Amino acid sequence: MEKIIILDFGSQVTQVIGRRVRELNVYCEIYPFNKIPEITPEIKGVILSGSPYSVRDKNAPQIDLKKLVGNIPVLAICYGAQYIAHTFGGSVESSQTREYGRAELTIIENNERIFEGIPKTSEVWMSHGDSITQLPTNAKLIASTPNVINAAYKIEEDNIYALQFHPEVFHSAYGGEMIKNFVHLICNCSADWTTESFIESTVKSIKNELKDDKVILGLSGGVDSTVAAVLINKAIGNNLHCIFVDNGLLRKDEFTSVIEQYKNMGLNVIGVDASKKFLTALKGVTDPEEKRKAIGKTFIEVFEEQAKKITNAKWLAQGTIYPDVIESNSVKGPSATIKSHHNVGGLPEKMNLKIIEPLRSLFKDEVRKTGIALGIRKELIARHPFPGPGLGIRVLGEVTEEKLNILKEADAIYINLMKGWETTLPAASNGFSDKTQKGDKISLYDAIWQAGAIILPVKSVGVMGDERTYEYTIALRAVTSNDGMTADWVQLPYDFLAKVSNEIINKVKGVNRVCYDISSKPPATIEWE
């Protein structure tokens, strides 16, 4: 399969380059700069990313350009452009001409393929301290901004295109066109990487590899495990054995409704009610990390017990997706933030299982598109993220059945009202709303990245009828975000908040107060624990 390789020098936006290339229906892979793959004939071009480093730093990332240059077209972005200039005899200096933010690019060479179809002047996004003050002698200047003369250059004989600005970011008005020109015109990639082609080739390769083998997969109700299951099921049918554990920490009625949907999709799924076991493990535990450990450990025990019943299983399937793969193989080394809740500990080694991860090349939005193309209902695909430890970390302090039940009721009221409330806010980046035009009405739920209720471990005084009450407080959380790393609270409409508060206090026994969390991340986090 044709592909583009992106070499990551540690930029914050390297994944965005990958997304842009994929949007052009061209497959691409991101590698840390120090792990350049062998340049095989399927690789049609290389993109060098930006970096937080200066090429003049002693510990600046270095690559062996000989492996690439001359063999294959190269698009060098920001640090990449400076690195090429610096290595090939130009100069890069820290100067007064540093630029951050929008700049007006003027194309000097009209006939450059990289600029085909792009107006002579257009807006681009700059973010650099150093500037290229002198180009290599064999380079040709092709575009400038008022502050940065060497904004884009080309080295004809080596098929290198270098851009000081960031074409991958949204603010570069024709950046997407430039990337398109690079992959389609310069690298000659055909646009044949589509959801349908992905499904077809993946199903085929799973069939070939697994033949009549049995596979075990843990379903969580989340998007990734669901899509992975449906994809594998399409290839091997009932040889895929899914296990869905009810830890008692899911949202109200979630276990029954989701397992019903799984069965309707034709999945061979066993539901395991282990809620009592989880509550027992959580008894007396108040520290958030201890709670996570207790929940994780119990999950592994329950899962393993079930998995053992599936005799002769050879594989364990996981819903790992591309950002997890990049993260664990990144320039900075494996990150502490990587999700571990799908990872069932040492089970693969213990049971001698091989791992299969059919979504490991997909970004989250591609997983959603694949899910829709596989016929999975939108309700399952467009769900908010939900933490592995579930409501266990939204019942602050010790988790008791009483508090858990109160929270489930309050959370259900909040989320259901949110699903029924219309708004003209833009759709959340994790959502899968088909209505994305500005001004279109979508549900408040689809406009929000993540929302949920939290029960606080304090009681406060209230009055209901003629009686004094002394009951729990529910906190509501709703945030916008792109990746969960940073987040901001949503300015929910007052009349919506009023309705939610009213319904919760009137209908949920044990609650006499509702608050809304107006903290951003950082310094707060999305979850309270």
Ligand code: XMP
């Ligand atoms: P925080 O609270 O760290 O959350 O701002 C960021 C995102 O991660 C989710 N989250 C978790 N997911 N296991 C998970 O699978 C966890 O222990 C966990 N803690 C937080 C959180 O819901 C949000 O989407």
